[in-house]
Amino acid sequence: MREFSYARARDVDAAVSLVADNPGARYLGGGTNLVDLMKLGIERPDLLVDVTGLPLDDVGEDGGLLRIGALVRNSDLAAHPLVRERYPVLSQALLAGASGQLRNVATTGGNLVQRTRCGYFTDPTKPCNKRMPGSGCPAIEGEHHNLAILGASDHCVATHPSDLAVALVALDARIGVHDLAGSHEILLEDLYRPVGDRPDLELTTRDGALITGVALPPLPPGARTHYRKVRERASYAFAIGAVAAVLVVADGVVSDVRIALGAVASHPWRARVAERELRGGPATPAAFAAAAAAELDAARPLRDNAYKVPLVRDLVVAVLTELAR
């Protein structure tokens, strides 16, 4: 492990000024991903700026929005009464992730920008375009049984590991971002860059930007939500397929629907094709299946991950069918 300096940020401006323009600096939140990557030599910061003392750890209402500070711990967020009451999908996604110990320290903001767990990315002795641009992607011909089927490229087939982010994308969450130019909000969905030929560039934000929080708009009346995750063991594993859904059905017709898929792409995958197919149509298993198939038309599975296509298709149908019941 490279030796590094450590600083505690006084306030958000001070944190951003320490990290922006210093490519060797990293924010330290829960550290559950960053510190692992430092041990492996994947991240080699010379300065860690600890942001856990910043006043970004509240959950509260603000003019109809639910605002979640970036430093709210996963376990606290999952247990928050407003989250459990209004956004059960979010609570379910959080509790399906990691372990109790990790959720106790992992932060909301850090969770959104965690790195892929692709085995080639985490092994510094092997090539990886995300880690070493231009070195190649051994996963495409190698071990990829849990890698992307949607939106990948010839340069990278990594998946985003977060459960939380999948639920937030389905909820149309916006995130607060603070950088040297000040504060602004963007849709969480827009935080993630498409893979293209630069998988090393993952985020749309400026270098040194700090995520300060998440804002959730209210759900439409009558909305029901659910998160279902399939993993290789019953607990403590990343998803091999996950669905977060918001569904409003009136008189047997889908009046509103939002679907996000996890473990299929380099970022939470908003299933807009399926949503378009469903809106205004019948809320039936046949319609759900047709919509899921339409979305997965774009799937380009690799040698060993084709099983994900029927898995995700059936998960979408099962979740929507349950919500429409």
Add this chain to the structure above:
Amino acid sequence: MTRGWQTAPSVGHPLTRVEGLDKVTGRARYSGDVALPGLVHGWVVPATIPRGRVIGMDVAATLAMPGVLAVLHQHNAPRLTGIGEGTLELFQNDRVAHRGAPVALVIADTPERAREAAERTAVDYLPEPHDARFRADHPRLYQPEYVNPHHPAVTDKGDVEAALAGAAVVVDQEYRTPPQHNNPMEPHSSTAVWADGRLTVHGSTQHAYGMARTLTNLFGFAPGTVRVLCEHVGGGFGGKGTPRPDAVLAVMAATLVGRPVRVTFTRPQLWPLAGYRTPTVQRVRLGADADGRLVALEHRASSQTSRLLEFTEQSAVYSRAMYAADNLRTSHRVVALDIPTPRWMRAPGEAPGSFGLESAMDELAEACGVDPVELRLRNDATHDPADGRPFSSRRLAECLREGARRFGWAGRDPRPGVRRDGRWLRGTGMAGAHYPARTRPTVAHATALPDGRYVVRVGAADLGTGARTVLTQLAADALEVPVGAVRVEIGDSDFGLAMVAGGSMGTASWSWPVVTACRDLAHRLASGAPVPSDGLTSTFDSTDAVGALGDLARYAFGAHFAEVAVDVSSGEVRVPRLTGVYAVGKVVNPLTARSQLIGGMTMGLSCALLEESIMDSRFGDHVNHNLADYHVATNADVGELDVAFVDDPDDELNPSGVKGLGEIGIVGVPAAIANAFWHATGVRQRELPIGPARAITSGQ
């Protein structure tokens, strides 16, 4: 005097672990915890090619890095004696035998600085073409002379081909098991320190005596130079059965820098350096009459080894002792590849081999229309099927019947794929099990102290199994004193010859001299022998007594029953309950015995559904070398585990009457689960693990 269960006799009572309080309070010191003044740390520089030569290394640059004291490599390492242990003969030449093999060791004042310098050490290689891809039709597969540990590679009785040709029913299938890694919670760690002409190694080992002997031979030390200590060991599962490179590296480094040196492996370093279970491909052919009585059994197994060592997993050996067949052939082939060396992993041979045979038996039951339990009862043996020796005891039938009773097997609808419960298809399956009951020579010392207390010393190792506790119980009963009066000291090679804590033969082997020495001591005390100030000691070496054992087939037997629920849409497979019934000789401590067996059953479940080390043959190593990507069962994966024993008296074993247990809890469990998967879905799973990709495909 009224005796509670804490006082003699203790055998048969559920005494909690004697070191339990030390462990839960953190007082117990594992080898990597031992504090020593002046301790420094070694970190491996691993080969990043699968085959070739090291042609250069920028040692000067590494030596200039912060905290670095020395770099060990092929040009400055001590010369070793070849002892047929290629994995330990480190830095003796420029060859790279597999990716991840040590090419240097960086020694620095802190582990972090050693790691940083090791990872930044520039090494130049001359790579050579390599072959790391195991396959059943590999042209270099050959028949070895022996398979692990030293069974003949082939047995052949009768005329298998003729019997198959005349059989009413034939099952002929191929079964595959993947590479798996032992992954004990405590990583391998060795700390070596020279003092007063002796070398002490605090090792993470299942066999302190063996490690001391191996290091002595390897380095050419004078007898008595090396002392190995392993007071507590955090799991091994075979991976610590013999010394691994950490021990050799620590000794080399301590010798080079003249200070105590610790080498602890990270999880990814353990994978290429500490052993794993080979993948296997097994072809099983069964011929039977219309009632399911076997007329022919053939079991052929293929596996891989490395360029450093020939290790052949004895997968087909399981079929030599399990079911009666007049025509019986078993054989093994192995191929040496440019890969890390496979070694013992819990129930080597029996774990993969039982998946082959017990799956094929289920297919035979289906083909004959005979209940799987009844099929096994019909094929029970009276003598060892391969060599004709009588069994010291064989209570397979009792295990099968008691297991069926406890599990509620009677009245089972044999039809597959007809029990739907919401999104789950449900089914049940079962398998038989056996595991060899071996006893090996060991020395123990029992000492009466003037204060009325007793110390028993034996070179055992307690991997968390409860070995120290059961030895305390056996010693206390032999001395006819309460367990509280006896302290058992283990994990010290200076205590003399001792068997490895492996092969489920630890208690059987160690207890023989412990019980004999304690009885002798009790007799001397009863005869009025005075206790001197340094104590009165009886010593017993069981070598001659073990050598005088009759030539019998000695095995523990068991039966496993599983209920499985499968969602063929999501590929999720759950095991709500497992029942295991065992005939394992005397059960010394029902609490630790049950823990051993539920641990074994959990490993079997994990093997059935989860565990797979994924080789990328282009690179020559396993990609998922960490506990996030290599899945072992979590608590949430484990349902109800039911463990029971049948009475299994056996006078032909050892004075304690124990057969050993632990590994038998794994044997057959993967087959029982795969058989239940078939019963649930109608689809056979002949390759492990039965992960979602296989379960989904099978449901379409």
